[in-house]
Amino acid sequence: MARDVWRIGPHGQNSVTDDSLGARAANFAGVAARLRRLDATMLVLLVFIAVLAFLVLNPILRLIVSSLQETDTGRFTLDNYRAAYGSLRHLEALANSLELGVGVSLLVTCFAVPIAWAVSRTDMPGKAFVRLTVFAAFVTPPYLGAIGWILLAGPNSGWLNKVWMALTGATHGIFNVYSMTGLILVIAVTSFPYTFVFTSSALDLVSSEMEDAANILGARTLRTTLRVTLPLVMPAIIGGIIISFLEAIALFGAPALIALPARFNVVSTQLWQFFEYPVRVEEAAAFAMPLLVITVLMFWLQRRILGRRGYTSVTGKGGERRMIALGPWRWVMLAYALVVGALSVFLPMLVLFQAAFSKAWGRGFSFDNLTLHNFYYLLFEQTQAKQTILNTFVYAAVTAFAAISLSLAIAYVVNRKLVPWSNVLAFLCMAPFVIPGVVLAIGFYAAYASPPLALYGTATILILGFTTRFLPIAYTSSAAGLRSINPEMEEAVRILGGSRFLAIRKVLIPLLKKSLAGAWILVFIPATRELSSAIFLVGPHTRVISVMLFDLSEEGNFEVLAALGVILLLATVAIAVIGTKIIGRDFMLRRNS
Amino acid sequence: MFRIRRRNFILGGSALLVAGAGRKALAQAATSMTSHEKALYEAAKKENGQLTWYTAQSDDITAQALGRSFESTYPGLKVDVLRTTAQVAYQRITQEIKASSIQCDVFSTTDIGHAVALKAKGDFEKYVPDNSGKVLDVYKNYDPDGYYFVTSAGMIGIGYNTTKVKEADAPKNWTDLLDPKWNNLIALGHPAFSGYVGTWALTMRNQYGWQFFEKLAKNNPRIGRSINDTVTMLNAGESEIAGSGPAGTLLESAQKGNPLAMVYPTDGTVLIIAPSGIMKGCKHPSGARLFMEFLMSEGASRIWVEHFNETIRPEVSAPKGAKSAKDVKTIHPTVEQITKGIPEIIKQWRETFGV
Numbered sequence: 001m002a003r004d005v006w007r008i009g010p011h012g013q014n015s016v017t018d019d020s021l022g023a024r025a026a027n028f029a030g031v032a033a034r035l036r037r038l039d040a041t042m043l044v045l046l047v048f049i050a051v052l053a054f055l056v057l058n059p060i061l062r063l064i065v066s067s068l069q070e071t072d073t074g075r076f077t078l079d080n081y082r083a084a085y086g087s088l089r090h091l092e093a094l095a096n097s098l099e100l101g102v103g104v105s106l107l108v109t110c111f112a113v114p115i116a117w118a119v120s121r122t123d124m125p126g127k128a129f130v131r132l133t134v135f136a137a138f139v140t141p142p143y144l145g146a147i148g149w150i151l152l153a154g155p156n157s158g159w160l161n162k163v164w165m166a167l168t169g170a171t172h173g174i175f176n177v178y179s180m181t182g183l184i185l186v187i188a189v190t191s192f193p194y195t196f197v198f199t200s201s202a203l204d205l206v207s208s209e210m211e212d213a214a215n216i217l218g219a220r221t222l223r224t225t226l227r228v229t230l231p232l233v234m235p236a237i238i239g240g241i242i243i244s245f246l247e248a249i250a251l252f253g254a255p256a257l258i259a260l261p262a263r264f265n266v267v268s269t270q271l272w273q274f275f276e277y278p279v280r281v282e283e284a285a286a287f288a289m290p291l292l293v294i295t296v297l298m299f300w301l302q303r304r305i306l307g308r309r310g311y312t313s314v315t316g317k318g319g320e321r322r323m324i325a326l327g328p329w330r331w332v333m334l335a336y337a338l339v340v341g342a343l344s345v346f347l348p349m350l351v352l353f354q355a356a357f358s359k360a361w362g363r364g365f366s367f368d369n370l371t372l373h374n375f376y377y378l379l380f381e382q383t384q385a386k387q388t389i390l391n392t393f394v395y396a397a398v399t400a401f402a403a404i405s406l407s408l409a410i411a412y413v414v415n416r417k418l419v420p421w422s423n424v425l426a427f428l429c430m431a432p433f434v435i436p437g438v439v440l441a442i443g444f445y446a447a448y449a450s451p452p453l454a455l456y457g458t459a460t461i462l463i464l465g466f467t468t469r470f471l472p473i474a475y476t477s478s479a480a481g482l483r484s485i486n487p488e489m490e491e492a493v494r495i496l497g498g499s500r501f502l503a504i505r506k507v508l509i510p511l512l513k514k515s516l517a518g519a520w521i522l523v524f525i526p527a528t529r530e531l532s533s534a535i536f537l538v539g540p541h542t543r544v545i546s547v548m549l550f551d552l553s554e555e556g557n558f559e560v561l562a563a564l565g566v567i568l569l570l571a572t573v574a575i576a577v578i579g580t581k582i583i584g585r586d587f588m589l590r591r592n593s
Numbered sequence: 594m595f596r597i598r599r600r601n602f603i604l605g606g607s608a609l610l611v612a613g614a615g616r617k618a619l620a621q622a623a624t625s626m627t628s629h630e631k632a633l634y635e636a637a638k639k640e641n642g643q644l645t646w647y648t649a650q651s652d653d654i655t656a657q658a659l660g661r662s663f664e665s666t667y668p669g670l671k672v673d674v675l676r677t678t679a680q681v682a683y684q685r686i687t688q689e690i691k692a693s694s695i696q697c698d699v700f701s702t703t704d705i706g707h708a709v710a711l712k713a714k715g716d717f718e719k720y721v722p723d724n725s726g727k728v729l730d731v732y733k734n735y736d737p738d739g740y741y742f743v744t745s746a747g748m749i750g751i752g753y754n755t756t757k758v759k760e761a762d763a764p765k766n767w768t769d770l771l772d773p774k775w776n777n778l779i780a781l782g783h784p785a786f787s788g789y790v791g792t793w794a795l796t797m798r799n800q801y802g803w804q805f806f807e808k809l810a811k812n813n814p815r816i817g818r819s820i821n822d823t824v825t826m827l828n829a830g831e832s833e834i835a836g837s838g839p840a841g842t843l844l845e846s847a848q849k850g851n852p853l854a855m856v857y858p859t860d861g862t863v864l865i866i867a868p869s870g871i872m873k874g875c876k877h878p879s880g881a882r883l884f885m886e887f888l889m890s891e892g893a894s895r896i897w898v899e900h901f902n903e904t905i906r907p908e909v910s911a912p913k914g915a916k917s918a919k920d921v922k923t924i925h926p927t928v929e930q931i932t933k934g935i936p937e938i939i940k941q942w943r944e945t946f947g948v
Contacts, residue, residue: 089943089947154829154831155777155831156777156830156831156832157829157830157831178815259948260783260816260817260818260948261815261816261817263816263946263947263948264947264948265947265948273785275684275688276680276684276785277680277683277684277687278687279684279687279688279691281691360828360851361829362828362829362830377654381657381661382653382657383657383660383661383671383672383673383674384673384674384675387673445688445692449688449691449692449694450691450692450693450694451693454692454693454694456688456689456692456694456696457689457694457696536688539689539694539696540645540647540673540675540696540697541645541673541696543675551675551676551677551681552653553818554677554678554681554786554817554818554819554821554822555652555653555819555821555822555825556817556819556821556822556825556826556829557652557653557821557825558825558829560653
């Protein structure tokens, strides 16, 4: 599943190239014939297509249109662009975001690629534990990681600085989380799992034959790895770089916590400022445009770089795979993996749990500082917390179901070529992937908050927003699952007189059950912690944990914050573990099929 | 592992009461209501008993305590308490107005300019609470037309961490904050979030001109969002001086055993007058009216005082060990200055501090 993420839709490899003109014409004629019949299946499919236009196309169009409109009259104007880019501070925010994106994607590559290689290709010990650590980093929301790192590396009060001052007798700490470096680190340690998953699943497919060839010709392990193995999985690595770049420039929570005290703005925090009074949705839309342009540019660049070369060893066909014996170096690799694990999981989690169970986190680890009151406060004294926790998991679950049903239907239409231009559908499904959450939320707000739909403050707008946001993940999983199933099986049903629905219900769904359950968890986890798009769409009764954490963080009440974070993490992990038990495999770290 | 907290004790106690002599106790509560209150209470119950309160007037703990007190005074009603900074609350409410979907019933801000603007645009519902005549004279009649009323007041001084700063060394007045010895050690809130900080910054500008902040910026203060964040930073040892120290949050935190002390600057403690109003077109108009009565009641003032804020009712006296606004020299801008000045302050702040 992961391999497809770096190609927008499945049309990159298969569909476009092998469709000759004649085949397309024939296909079109067939479609026309089918359209005349217009059976119930077709109607349902058309409904799905309408839904997609509603979810993806309209909000983006509204965003672009409103960026060109006068606030009150709706007349065409370029003033929003002038206002959005006419200020030096706004331009600085843009430059800061670029720096952040580049920094994060480089650091992520340094973290993820060596570990992925060690886990997939070598005899490094403790692999199961390392995978578990990566999983833990995956479920940790970036803003929670940021809070952990504020407790660790606050310039005067952070644990690391306190330890440093105690050891050296220095009067000042050496780490300062309130800096660009701090922000880059915090985002990198929570987003490296994406690159890890891409790279390791690609490495899992590379057979040892090519490495053997290099070895026979005299190359050592290091040279072989750098010259043969890693270049073969370059598409995966570049995919990872792009994703972490986009993730970094689109995040809202971690920058809001760190960049403000550090005295700089990034695009997402600047976008938030446009929503301060007076609300300037149109200016926000104009300011969001570079994010869209950058994203499109990155994917175009990726195609240019990867387009003409062959990476055919990644065929999925067998070939023997042996683990490289590293000798004593295997311990070095393990140590490296553990250092990354410490930065991303062990240290932040340690201080978060400490804060969650303490009266005042600054007082440190002692029994008289221990309390359950933070949890008691949340669950019994706070009027909102219980509802908020419930909302979070209900919305995430519904989102996961909605995203998967929709994407499965569309993947089916695309894969079986039931309508002309089906690739457009695939593209629309993948498009939200390149739209930062904040931008998507602004589009949704502009399109659906006001009458006639008047969805502001309803659960519906949140679920719709989340569904759109995570549609690409659901779609890649569904498409990958579908491609592994030969249509002949359904055709057998149809030849024997069964309807398409029957074929889908009795053949397709049972075959896909496991990969759909895996996809469900893959959507569910990010949906439980989504902040960027939620922040503009929540109302007082539809708050989710991430937004509540953000509101609580204004006062810097880290004990209660940490307790709420612990509740979020434990519940998410519990659901993921139950899900994994049900589908009987590791949903995230192995390939589908 | 629980400390027996006063609040839990009261909660448990009232649970016992309800369980035991429940009906009698409830009946008593009902008889102490005025007929106007009773009519509002009955009407509120018919509006499905729900109520949404956006408030920036206190920290989350105090806001939740007020919400629970309302619920126990009027059994069957439920109030959703959303505590954020004033500008975030205002951002949400303007988003709701723009989308023509009012979710909030009672809006309590710390930037009185919000109330002026909401009234001017016709977004507030007129309602004169019975209790509005019973508050201290200084808090009466801020809006003679009856669209919003002062429901709380608080003071801003200078706070410091007593383990790091000796009393003799602590700043005595506002300009002491400019002393280079506090380089990197001052915590501030942000006027684009906190209404308290906005009004504080405006007062400073009135007194000393904007140069005050240009000099303060040289001391590289740590800028958070809420004014209450400064107290957290002191407790954590991240900062030593709360340059804008909210008296209520500071003193309550000190009472819990944190090493904190409060300075009432010789050149004047900043007094914040914080208003509330009912949103026009809100879903629970009767509940909202009842809640306005409650905010101006003696019971609410008792809770404010328990949490070291000002009382607005003459029957309730200032918290023990804390000074009341009438005991110290206070300074504050006029309503007109706030309405016009805070947007300017936010702009100037962004230019001087970069965020």
